Amino acid sequence: MRSVMADLPRKDTAEEQLLRLIEGAQPPKPDAPPASGGSSSGPSWRNRLLQEWSAASSHARMRWHALFRARPRGGDTVLRQLRLAGRFVWVALAGLGIYIAVTVALVPARRPQVAFDTGRRPGREAVKPPSPDTLMKPMADYLSSVLQRNPFTGNSGGTAAAPVQRARERLKELVGSLVVVGIDRGATPEALIEDKAQGRTYFVKVGDVVNGAFVKEISSRGVIVEYEGEEELLQ
Amino acid sequence: MSYYRLLGLNREPFSTSPDPAFFYQSEPHRAILANLLIEFRLKRGLSVVLGDVGTGKTTLARKLIQMLKEREGFLFHIVLDPTYPSEDLFFSSLIRTLGIGVAAASPTLIDYRELLEQYLFHKSIADGQTVVLLIDEAHKLNALSLEALRILLNYETNDAKLLQLVLLGQLELLPVMRGMPNLADRISLKCQLKPLDVGETHEMIRFRLREAGYRSPAPLFLDEAVGTIHEFGEGYPRRMAMLCHRALRELVMRRGRVVDRTLVDALVQADREAGWEPSHPLQKHVCAA
Numbered sequence: 001m002r003s004v005m006a007d008l009p010r011k012d013t014a015e016e017q018l019l020r021l022i023e024g025a026q027p028p029k030p031d032a033p034p035a036s037g038g039s040s041s042g043p044s045w046r047n048r049l050l051q052e053w054s055a056a057s058s059h060a061r062m063r064w065h066a067l068f069r070a071r072p073r074g075g076d077t078v079l080r081q082l083r084l085a086g087r088f089v090w091v092a093l094a095g096l097g098i099y100i101a102v103t104v105a106l107v108p109a110r111r112p113q114v115a116f117d118t119g120r121r122p123g124r125e126a127v128k129p130p131s132p133d134t135l136m137k138p139m140a141d142y143l144s145s146v147l148q149r150n151p152f153t154g155n156s157g158g159t160a161a162a163p164v165q166r167a168r169e170r171l172k173e174l175v176g177s178l179v180v181v182g183i184d185r186g187a188t189p190e191a192l193i194e195d196k197a198q199g200r201t202y203f204v205k206v207g208d209v210v211n212g213a214f215v216k217e218i219s220s221r222g223v224i225v226e227y228e229g230e231e232e233l234l235q
Numbered sequence: 236m237s238y239y240r241l242l243g244l245n246r247e248p249f250s251t252s253p254d255p256a257f258f259y260q261s262e263p264h265r266a267i268l269a270n271l272l273i274e275f276r277l278k279r280g281l282s283v284v285l286g287d288v289g290t291g292k293t294t295l296a297r298k299l300i301q302m303l304k305e306r307e308g309f310l311f312h313i314v315l316d317p318t319y320p321s322e323d324l325f326f327s328s329l330i331r332t333l334g335i336g337v338a339a340a341s342p343t344l345i346d347y348r349e350l351l352e353q354y355l356f357h358k359s360i361a362d363g364q365t366v367v368l369l370i371d372e373a374h375k376l377n378a379l380s381l382e383a384l385r386i387l388l389n390y391e392t393n394d395a396k397l398l399q400l401v402l403l404g405q406l407e408l409l410p411v412m413r414g415m416p417n418l419a420d421r422i423s424l425k426c427q428l429k430p431l432d433v434g435e436t437h438e439m440i441r442f443r444l445r446e447a448g449y450r451s452p453a454p455l456f457l458d459e460a461v462g463t464i465h466e467f468g469e470g471y472p473r474r475m476a477m478l479c480h481r482a483l484r485e486l487v488m489r490r491g492r493v494v495d496r497t498l499v500d501a502l503v504q505a506d507r508e509a510g511w512e513p514s515h516p517l518q519k520h521v522c523a524a
Contacts, residue, residue, distance in 0.1 A: 013262055015269035022276050023306075 139207065167228035174211045180223050180234050189218040193234065238487045242455065245448030249480035251473055253294040255301045257446055259439040259472070264295065267426045271299060271401060275309070275365055278395035279423035280388050283373075283412070284403045286428030289473030292403040295428065296369050299401075303367060310358055311367040322379045326351070329368075329383075348386065355390050355397035366398055373404030374411070381411070385418045430470025437461050439472060440479060455483070459496040467503050478502065 012020070177197035184190040193210060194201045202208075204223070208215045213225035213232070222235040239247050250257065260268070267284060274282050286292045296313060303309045312332050319325040326347035330337060335354050339346050358364045370376070376384075390397040402408065406427075412419045431439060440456055449455065456464075460482070468475035481502050482494045491498070 013266045013269060015266045015273065019269040019272050019276075022273060 164230070167230045171213060171225070171227040171230045171232050174213045174227060175225055175232050175234060178211060178225075178234050183218060183220065183223070185218075185220065191215075191218045191223045193223065238484055239447065241487050242483065243449055243451055244444070246446070247480070248443040248447035248449070249476040249483070251476055251480075253297045255294065255298040257443055258291065258294045258298045259435075259442045260298075261431060261435045261438070263429060264291070267295065267428070268299060268302065270424055270426065272302065272306075274424050275303075275367055275399050278365065278399060280391070280396035280398070280400065281384075281418075281421045282399075282401045282424035282426075283408070283422050284401065284426055284428065285406055285409060286403070287406060287430070287471065289471040290428040290430065291472050292405075292428060293371055294472075296371050296401075296403055299369065308363065308365055309367055310364045311369065313369040313371065315371050316375065317370050317372060317380060318375045319377070319380055322383050323347070325380045325383050333366075333368075351387060352390050355387075359395075359397040360392070367401065368398060369401045369403065371403050373402035374406075374408040375404075376402075376408075376411075378411075378415070381415060381418055385415070385421065388418075388421050431465070431472060431475075432470060433462060433465050436465040436468075436470065436475060439475070440464075443476070443479075454493060455486075456494045457496065460494045460499050463496050463499040463503070467499070 177195050178193050179196060181192040181194050181201065183192075188205055190203055190205045192201060193204055195211065202210050204210050204215045204218075206215055206218055210225065213227045215223060216226045216231065217224040222233045225232050225234060237247065239245075248257070258264075271282055271284075274280075284292060284295065300311055300313060303311045314328070314332060317325070319328060323344055326344060327342075330347055330350060333351075333354060335350050337346070337350065342350075355366055358366050370384075384400060384402075387398050388396060388400065412422070437458075440461060444455060456479070464475050464478050464482070468478055478499070479494075482499055485498055485502065486492075486494050489498075
């Protein structure tokens with residue numbers, strides 16, 4: 001006897017071919033549900049829509065039931081655990097989605113703050129970035145304000161008469177032995193300064209520091225040096 | 236647990252219930268079904284299907300209904316037992332079967348006819364439906380009922396009958412219809428269900444086992460057993476199905492693996508010894524088309 005599974009394709013009979021020819025414009029409905037009472041009245045498009053919706057909803061219900069509500073029979077613990085794990089994954093994904101949606105919708109966007117002091121220690125405030133006003137000033141003013149700070153006393157320029165007097169005297173001490181030998185008024189003005197006390201000469205330009213004094217200006221009149229807000233003209 | 240599960244089956248393979256799923260369609264069966272559908276599409280009117288006891292008429296009717304459900308534009312009804320002593324009762328039952336509402340308190344035969352005519356006109360012409368009425372056990376119809384059906388067949392337009400009527404009955408219906416020439420002349424399709432041959436018997440058994448869920452490559456019935464089954468059943472599907480059912484049950488009880496000729500012979504012998512021989516004479520008439 002031939003194998004049960006051996007199935008040869010059946011050839012249509014002549015009657016079936018004729019029937020197919022007659023029904024050519026009216027093919028049978030596939031998977032039509034059995035109707036109680038044997039009637040098929042009513043608009044065909046409506047019946048088809050109802051059937052498709054019914055089949056789709058039935059399929060969706062079956063999938064829902066299989067995924068969440070079906071209880072495995074027997075003692076298949078592995079399958080039960082896999083189902084439970086699947087449910088947890090779904091719940092976690094749903095929660096993550098809700099969190100992302102709430103975060104995007106409700107929390108306003110905050111710009112990240114850049115710390116300019118990359119070496120800051122925990123607990124210390126980050127150094128504020130320089131203000132536009134500071135950036136607009138010449139470099140000489142910036143260096144002047146830095147040099148005016150005394151790291152040991154914490155003074156920054158001071159307004160009292162005693163500190164001014166001390167700055168003036170100190171400036172005299174620093175540049176008292178300096179004389180201007182020559183001035184090069186080129187694209188970048190330079191001055192040749194001789195320290196008679198030490199017997200040394202320096203080529204300086206604006207912004208340099210000579211004997212602790214800041215070279216503020218070089219002109220035909222001479223070289224103006226500055227120390228803690230006090231100025232002196234070297235000739 | 237049912238016995239068939241021990242054989243690897245999901246359902247009972249050889250039930251005698253007219254389940255369309257287990258209806259094995261041989262080529263003649265397929266031709267008959269296709270011809271009936273063609274008659275319906277062309278609205279030819281009256282079709283007659285004759286067959287001996289156990290040839291599958293009722294199962295064929297169920298299969299036909301299943302096919303009509305898959306198609307649009309058909310209104311079908313089936314009468315399973317058309318035994319009516321009078322014409323009034325026949326029409327009254329027909330009215331109820333078709334679901335027609337009767338307004339009159341005491342409707343007469345004329346009222347029934349008018350209601351039927353209006354119903355057929357309304358459904359066939361206005362709604363564009365094809366009304367199909369299947370009458371099983373049609374050999375039980377008396378002359379009055381046949382005459383009433385003939386009247387229904389008179390309801391027609393210029394090119395189509397309003398009612399498509401299918402009579403399924405045993406061969407005893409043939410001489411009755413021959414005695415009514417005005418009805419016999421209206422028969423558009425005449426066909427007869429004949430017993431299966433040996434090859435078709437093989438196919439029927441394989442088909443039923445497959446539908447019942449049998450997937451093993453090992454056969455449950457040897458060829459010699461199938462031959463014996465066909466010989467004893469004479470090709471009638473019902474008789475062969477019942478014998479196959481008994482053979483499988485015996486196979487399970489004996490804890491065997493396959494039904495062979497010895498087992499089938501034993502069952503047949505047991506029937507003969509008990510006096511259960513085939514009681515109805517086999518009629519092998521060939522109907523004129």
